[in-house]
Amino acid sequence: MNKRQTRIFAIASTAIASLVFLVLTVDSHRQFPKLTNSQNITDEVVRGQNVWHANNCINCHTILGEGAYYAPDLTKITQHRGAPYLTAFLKDPSQFYDEQRHRRLMPNPNLSDQEISDLIAFMDWVSHIDNQGWPPRPILVTGGSIPGTELSIAQQDQSPSSAEAGGQPPGARPVDSSNDPIALGQALFHEAVPTCAACHSVAPGVNLAGPSLANLAATAQKVIDSPEYKGRATTVEGFIHESIVEPSAYLHPGPMYSANGVSFMPPSYGKDLTEEQIDHLVAYLASFK
Structure with missing residues (x-):
């Protein structure tokens, strides 16, 4: 090309690129109200955002993929946990x-009940932003994950054969009812014998020897409402309890989870765990929304 053709090409290319940029900008602004969920911003959400910033949560966590990567991304946390x-x-x-x-x-942020409620409201608003699939997956705290599974340290470091003083296995330890049942349930999830975490992931789409337990509460309700369900449970908590003590009452679809009408999940939890421990485990699993 000669100088004149080069000049025309440069001007035309710049004009076309500018036009495309303007069109995309206008289209983005047209979609912003719907994509950002802005119509649902309440005073509680605004207060929760202030709590988020005041406690520098972004120094450890990411939100919408932005922030530090020391702790998990919290973009969809309220959809994964209730x-x-x-x-x-x-x-x-x-x-x-x-x-x-x-x-x-x-660290314990020492938040008041109102601040906790506001922060959860803010995170719930964030979880409903249409981020069009970004980040592309939940960012888990791995610290040396097992290839293909992306298990967290909490899932990998369990030792189901370890015993407490006196020879009592972790799953049979007495529990302190003054503690929060969900926290006790989470501890039991990793310490019961056999350990639940050895077969079940709590991350969406990560199936191990057993199916992922992410969104378990919603999944359980769908199963109860389906005509294929023949069990006795009528509530989410009842279904989870039944699945722990009678794993063959409902067989999760897939040949890797059962055979000949019998679940591969050990049927011993109903005998090895106390009713109180099972209740704690149910409370923890039912919080997976």
Whole structure:
């Protein structure tokens, strides 16, 4: 091309690129109200955002993919865990994680009940933003994940054969009823013998020897409402309890989970765990919304 053709090409290319940019900008602004869920911003959501910033949560967590990567991304956290779990966790994170075993521990933010409620409202608003699939998957705290499974340290570091003083296995330890049942349920999830975490992931789409337990509460309700369900449970909690003590009452679809009408899940939990422990485990699993 000669100089004149080069100049025309450069001007035309710039004009076309500018036009495309303007069209995309106008289209983005047209969609912003719907994509950002802005119509649902309430005073509680605004207060929750202030709590998020005041406590520098983004120094450890990511939200919409932005922030630090020391702790999990919280973009969709309220869709993965319900308000009861998040409330109990924010009141005392140390009930859910052990610094020595998990190699990290969220500091207690010492939030009031109102601040916790506001923060959960803010995170719930964030979870309904149409982020068009970004981040592309839940960002888990791995610290050395098993290839293909993306298990967290909490799932990997369990030792189901370990016993407490006196020879009593972790799953049979007496529990302190003064503690939060969801926190106790989470501990039991990793400490029962056999450990639940060895076969079940709590991350969406991560299926191990057993199906993922993410969104378990919603899944359980769908099963109960379906005509194929022949069990006795009428509530989500009842279904989870039944699945623990009578795993063959409902067989999760898929040849890797059962055979000849019998679930591969050990049927011994109903005998090895106390009713109180099962209730704690149910409380924890029912918080997976």
